[in-house]
Amino acid sequence: MKIVAFVGETFYSNNGSYYTKQTSAAFIQDAIGTESVYVCSPSQPVDMPPKGFSTVVQEEHFYSFPSYSSTKDFALKSIFNRDYINSYKAKADKVINEHKGAYFWIRTPSIGSIIFGIQALKAGEKVIHHMCANASSTWRDNKYSLPEKLFGFLFSRYLRFKLGQICKHKNTINLCTGDVLEDFSAQYSPANTFQFVDLMAKAPKCGDVVESQSKPLKVLFLGRIVKDKGVLDLISVANKLKGLVEITIIGDGPDLIEAQQEVEKLSLQESVHFTGQLSHSHLGQYFKNTSLVVVPSNNHYEGFPRVIMEAWAHQKPVIVSHVGGIKAFVKHGENGLIFKPGSQSELYDSLLSLVENENLYSHLEVGAQNMARYSNQQYWLDRLLTIIKEKK
Structure with a gap:
């Protein structure tokens, strides 16, 4: 062929x-x-x-x-x-x-x-x-x-x-x-x-799935750093949840500098970290050490963000905005939480619910584990x- x-x-x-x-x-x-x-x-x-x-x-x-x-x-x-x-x-x-x-x-x-x-x-x-x-x-x-x-x-x-x-x-x-x-x-x-x-996500090796719910809650954003991917919304919500969440942002793009400046303006350097662009082979360690993945897009062109399945491959729950075709696989309250695109209040509520409700987090974690079969290359x-x- x-x-x-x-x-x-x-x-x-x-x-x-x-x-x-x-x-x-x-x-x-x-x-x-x-x-x-x-x-x-x-x-x-x-x-x-x-x-x-x-x-x-x-x-x-x-x-x-x-x-x-x-x-x-x-x-x-x-x-x-x-x-x-x-x-x-x-x-x-x-x-x-x-x-x-x-x-x-x-x-x-x-x-x-x-x-x-x-x-x-x-x-x-x-x-x-x-x-x-x-x-x-x-x-x-x-x-x-x-x-x-x-x-x-x-x-x-x-x-x-x-x-x-x-x-x-x-x-x-x-x-x-x-x-x-x-x-x-x-x-x-x-x-x-x-x-x-x-x-591209490979099934993690035994022992590679480590971090579960933590305090502060460790959150991962992975994608292109542009406004319509919701990264600035996530930073704004992080400011309201200061001390309760720790966010790692992986990627680059035209709005990276603005995002970094916003973090400095809000004095969030201790809770929001930027890694820059990483090759796919270097992502496993970051998925291993996170509690959940957030996909806060607010655009009109998404299909199904692959990072959702990359999260599930590492048995991590997701919080995603209702854009594109995410409902092909994401089930609200089962393997993730879905919120209205661009709604900082709903994103805030979703994150806070996982900070405060260990049972909900555990339930979504099981749902993510159940999606692992479909979530590897x-x-x-x-x-x-x-x-x-x-x-x-």
Whole structure:
């Protein structure tokens, strides 16, 4: 088996190797072997390999595509420069022609992936379509101006139309992360739609699951440091729970400095700690030494945050906002607590309830343990290969 994957994220090239922090290509490498995986994505050269990378692809297995900063940027470039979109399609056609008979993996709603997938289907090839986020409502986010929201709404309708075309094609296998995306795909092709999480978490070794409920309660946030991931909400709530919680924040992003400044402003240095970006192989120790994981997103694009299952792999309860497709697996009061996106008061109440109620924490801990079967990479590697075999 050979898979050619357009994963969308930017890779950084150095001395014949391509690196990225994301793990979508690494999962495919783990599934079928590095030598059988070819990756297509935007890239840019760097003087040194980036810190905290989780994926590496050798030059002979990588195809560099034109870069774009966002879906909006791609759309504007395509509208005002026809050579841009035409060159993108031509590059895709060249790669597809070189690997006839392979499986072509796309990760949507990346616009580059959508175009790559459509070109592969036009060529009569088989496409594995991983739907990992929801592009249909991102225009609602408050960070956009009214004209941007109007443009975003119209373009999201176009993306939904194209995604529907991909979903219903007879040569497509649809892998959907979260219940919202699964419901969308099933409208077009229920027989070829499957729930799927490209999880990297390994089952912890005996003795690796240590920390239970503690005082102060040890809380972990793992993700991109941007406002719509709710990190500033979490810091604000930490201030109200000063002395009762100790929070570790793993990741980087455009709002990292603002988050650090907020911690200093509130004098929370003793209870809120930043590690920066860490490679996936270094996360186990942090999950081991935490009591629970918080996923406080307040955006409109989430599919199903993988960190939830990473927490369950280490038998840790979760507190998550009701975004995207989290209800595919999270059951309120059973394996986690769910709160309204952007509601600091509900996040505060959820954390306080686990500080004060040991029985509730123990109940959620058992629920997390019951999800461990689904919360390790091997389960999803086997699931992927079974689906491909059945649909061959």
